[in-house]
Amino acid sequence: MKMRRAAVAGAFYEAEKSSLEKRLEECFSGVTREENENIIGAVVPHAGYMYSGGVAASVYAKLPGADTFVILGPNHQCMGSLIAVSVDTWVTPLGEVEVDKAFVDALPKRIIDVDETAHKYEHSIEVQLPFLQFRFDKNFRFVPVCMSLNDEDTTKEVGEDLANTIAKFDKKVVVIASSDFTHYEPDRIAREKDEYVIEAIKELDVSKLYNRVYERNSTACGVGPIAAMMQAAKKLGAHEGKLIKYATSGDVIGDTSSVVGYGGIIIF
Secondary structure, three states: OOEEOOOOEOOOEOOOHHHHHHHHHHHHOOOOOOOOOOOOEEEEOOOOHHHHHHHHHHHHOOOOOOOEEEEEEEOOOOOOOOEEEOOOEEEEOOEEEOEOHHHHHHOOOOOOEEOOHHHOOOOOOHHHHHHHHHHHOOOOEEEEEEEOOOOHHHHHHHHHHHHHHHOOOOOOEEEEEEOOOOEEEOHHHHHHHHHHHHHHHHOOOHHHHHHHHHHOOOOOOOHHHHHHHHHHHHHOOOOOEEEEEEEEOHHHHOOOOOEEEEEEEEEO
16 A cells, blocks of 8 residues: 655644644534534645644635545646655554545546656645544545646636536545635734635636736735535535635734635535
């Protein structure tokens, strides 16, 4: 069995199990665990837990249990295939997580490749797994999709392929997009830009999302994963999104001169 070892344990989150569990308990403190069975997709941040863990937890507290979670993340490292899925078993300080290989086998391979290189050092998907493990223990599998190619046509095709594959199986699947929003702008500007972009996400309008990203020169890093998730969710019957929580790094460290924005969104 091939293993994908944690690349950012000790950096983005704690490397030791008990310390990580304590951190996750803090992230979920004050968050109402109210599962919504109608959720088909979600957007969660991928910064260090001290910065965005509370926003991520606000979404994970609402996710229903699922047989499989598809996690789409941007490829910050620019390594490997342009659209890459992993089949290795992933390991975090909380244990092993198996990939849903039957789902991967069923995915069309027109633009999606099986490639481990793209995932080797990438954090955007890895940081989601401890949240899922904390919430659902070992009662799930996942499908990690790392994206370097993020134009509108490609992301729509990825979303269509995911939706068509999900429809082949008689099981619960939730599609998660991993993304932070505005990077390194004053807090007020970040909030204005992100609100404008998030409105398009809530409307499940992929073209409007891209138009608004270009119009405001948004530096959200996971536009492609978000768009692919939106496309898949809409085809699977979703009709709207809801912003659960928004915050910036300035809320944590107090410096509002240059912040990163984090949004937690559910799609149903």
